[in-house]
Amino acid sequence: MSTTYAEFLERRAQLAHGGGFEPIVMPEHLFDFQMQLVDFAVRRGRAGLFADCGLGKTPMTLAWAENVHRQTGKPVLMLTPLAVGFQIVDEAHRFGHDAALSRDGNVSAPITVTNYEQLGKFDHEDYGGVVCDESSILKSFDGATRAQITEFMRRTPYRLLATATAAPNDYTELGTSSEALGDLGYTDVLTRFFTNKNRTVSNRSRFAATSRDVGWRLKGHAEVPFWQWVSSWARAIRRPSDYGFEDGPFVLPELVERVTVVDAGREDDGGLFDVPAVGLAEERAETRRTLTERCEAAATRLADADAAVAWCHLNDESRLLAQLIDGAVEVTGSDAPEAKEEKLAAFTRGEIRVLVTKPSIGAWGLNWQHAHRMTYFPSHSYEQLYQAVRRMWRFGQTQPVEVDVITTPGGQNALANLHRKADQADRMFTALVAHMNDAAAAPARSYDTPLEVPPWLAS
DSSP: OOOOHHHHHHHHTTOOOOOOOOOSOOOTTSOHHHHHHHHHHHHHSEEEEEEOTTSOHHHHHHHHHHHHHHHHSSOEEEEESTTOHHHHHHHHHHTTOOEEEOSSSOOOSSEEEEEGGGGGGOOGGGOSEEEEETGGGGGGSOHHHHHHHHHHHHTOSEEEEEOSOSSSSOGGGHHHHHHHTTSSOHHHHHHHHEEOTTOOOOOOOTTOOOGGGTTOEEOGGGHHHHHHHHHTTEEEESSGGGGTOOOTTOOOOOEEEEEEEOOOSSOOTTOSSOOOOOSHHHHHHHHHHTHHHHHHHHHHHTTTOSSEEEEOSSHHHHHHHHHHSTTEEEOOTTSOHHHHHHHHHHHHTTOOSEEEEOHHHHSSSOOOTTOOEEEEOOOSOHHHHHHHHHTTSSTTOOSOEEEEEEEOTTTHHHHHHHHHHHHHHHHHHHHHHHHHHHHHHSOOOOOOOOOOOOHHHHO
């Protein structure tokens, strides 16, 4: 089949239509900016909604799923982090959607909700669409789980990714979302739009970031095409005013960060006195030596809290915090999935005073505006800190959120690194919104303008 030059250029521009349709229903409970984003995602068919915490990703994804269900006559599967499903089902019922949890692979409602770990029990042929809630969590799964999710999505016609941290520190991470939606693969994104002085592209598995991908930057001539391409399948928003709407109730309360530096109760083995850690190995050793002191400091900070979370990273930290904090309940990786869900849900309902857990277990997707106190042991992961803080510091929170960071002299290196990454992420998201607005507002390219051929060429 012959192809016109205009069609060839259109394909090369990576702006091909995603196979969406005109919205069938637009729920009246949505805010004006949410309606605009849902309209875009439905018309696109396969889209990304990168909305900051508390902007209503759940009602938007439910509205998208409702439209896909009515269009296809099939249910939509919504994948969520652990223990988030019950929260989504509750919101769905509040907004008038027919949704239900399923943990055995059965189609339980037009909007069927399950957690990522249960996906292997479901058949893609049963569903007209799939939603990946908190989709940035995909890169934290092992290779087999990521491959399973990718394959399921590849065989589903309509797809939606929803997250607040699509690219927390690096624009190249937008390639992971593109790959999940069936657009350009991660490596294709790098080679088409980015350059690296090392001239290397890692042979990475889908969604898996590697150290070899560090240092990529947009090619000078590719910046505008890159943002035009991203804006063809995704929208990013931090506040309604990003799209010209009134912010109204979407204003964040104060965030109070207090830093406590504790010293080790014993010297490093073989040393006459303790010295600050230098480098990752020494930081880890110092973290072990100060485990008791840090946990005691965290327990003191939360002694008078009505509802709080003590975040940790090590199993020994988790056990000790649970022993030291009155009324604390520990959620661990070794807990059965049902037990994890019940404990996280109980804290959400206000039945647990202090929750002790790791960011990798409980920092994605849950709404904890009923609480505004937490302690945190810093690591070098900015996304984990961001997600942990945002469980409470989100639109709808009425109290200042207090974060007590407990660290060590050597751990201040990690804290400084987190602050640097936070500043970088803030600038990146601001630029992301601005670039996407500019690209979305730009007139579509036209390749049908008549050209005047010189007489010498025409003859």
